[in-house]
Amino acid sequence: MTHRFALSGTDPVWTPIAQAPGTASTPVPTDRGQQPFRLAKWKAEPGIYDRPNGMKWSETFVVYSGRGRLRTTGETVELAPGVAVDLRKGAPYVLEIDTPLEKFAVITLE
Numbered sequence: 001m002t003h004r005f006a007l008s009g010t011d012p013v014w015t016p017i018a019q020a021p022g023t024a025s026t027p028v029p030t031d032r033g034q035q036p037f038r039l040a041k042w043k044a045e046p047g048i049y050d051r052p053n054g055m056k057w058s059e060t061f062v063v064y065s066g067r068g069r070l071r072t073t074g075e076t077v078e079l080a081p082g083v084a085v086d087l088r089k090g091a092p093y094v095l096e097i098d099t100p101l102e103k104f105a106v107i108t109l110e
Helices: none
Strands: 023-027 037-044 047-051 058-072 075-079 084-087 093-108
Touching: none
Parallel strands: none
Antiparallel strands: 023 037, 037 093, 047 093, 058 075, 058 084, 058 093
């Protein structure tokens, strides 16, 4: 049995991410008010996205379309639908996207 959920409505507004050309995100509304986390859908075109200083937040995401690789110090994760990844705040990584990739993420701001 397959279930499909409209995570942010049927027509989400994708906003380009300034520091990463070729990528965009859209917020996912929740009813929990101000929390130290946020939910987001993210998509990116094929290419290489180098983050030598990591991000200013921790992120756990699940890929739901596309393919590529995420390289961290000493580890490579093959990205495909259903793969979950946990990135720590400040951990350097390189994201290599082969086909347009979309993911759903929980971002921890603290």
